[in-house]
Amino acid sequence: MVKVKSMNEPMYAKLQKQLTIAGELIRARQEEKQGLLDEFDEEAKRYFFGKISQRALQMSVRKTNKELARLNKAIRVTISSVKKTGDRASTLAAAQAPIAFKATMTGISIPGKKRVAKRKVKKKVIKRAAPKKKAVKNKAAKKKVVKKKVVKKKASKKKKRR
Numbered sequence: 001m002v003k004v005k006s007m008n009e010p011m012y013a014k015l016q017k018q019l020t021i022a023g024e025l026i027r028a029r030q031e032e033k034q035g036l037l038d039e040f041d042e043e044a045k046r047y048f049f050g051k052i053s054q055r056a057l058q059m060s061v062r063k064t065n066k067e068l069a070r071l072n073k074a075i076r077v078t079i080s081s082v083k084k085t086g087d088r089a090s091t092l093a094a095a096q097a098p099i100a101f102k103a104t105m106t107g108i109s110i111p112g113k114k115r116v117a118k119r120k121v122k123k124k125v126i127k128r129a130a131p132k133k134k135a136v137k138n139k140a141a142k143k144k145v146v147k148k149k150v151v152k153k154k155a156s157k158k159k160k161r162r
Helices: 009-048 054-094
Strands: 102-104 107-109
């Protein structure tokens, strides 16, 4: 009897649930990031109106940048997990491509599938190519090193003037 492909529905439902959770997590991180930016904006306004010192604003800048970097990293990690989960779900769904069946008077047939008569297959002889010869480069003749003779100059005495 011919069987139609059946999808692993619990697995697909699990993947969909993971995608939904990851989407909510990304949204929550983005809202947290927006809140942090709004909070820093208020700190900057307080500094502008002279309510806090420059040093306090500087500390706030460091803290905000550190927190923004942490949130960005968390969002990127979640996005990569969403991509992997999406690829798995896509693969699972793509495996359900329909098989074309055809009902005939003799029964059910698969039009794309042809019966092939068995025949003897000749073994192919693989000819190996001769290894390529490396080109030999002629080396230039070495030049003889000629040492120069050092000629010492006679030291002349200078007369001292008084």
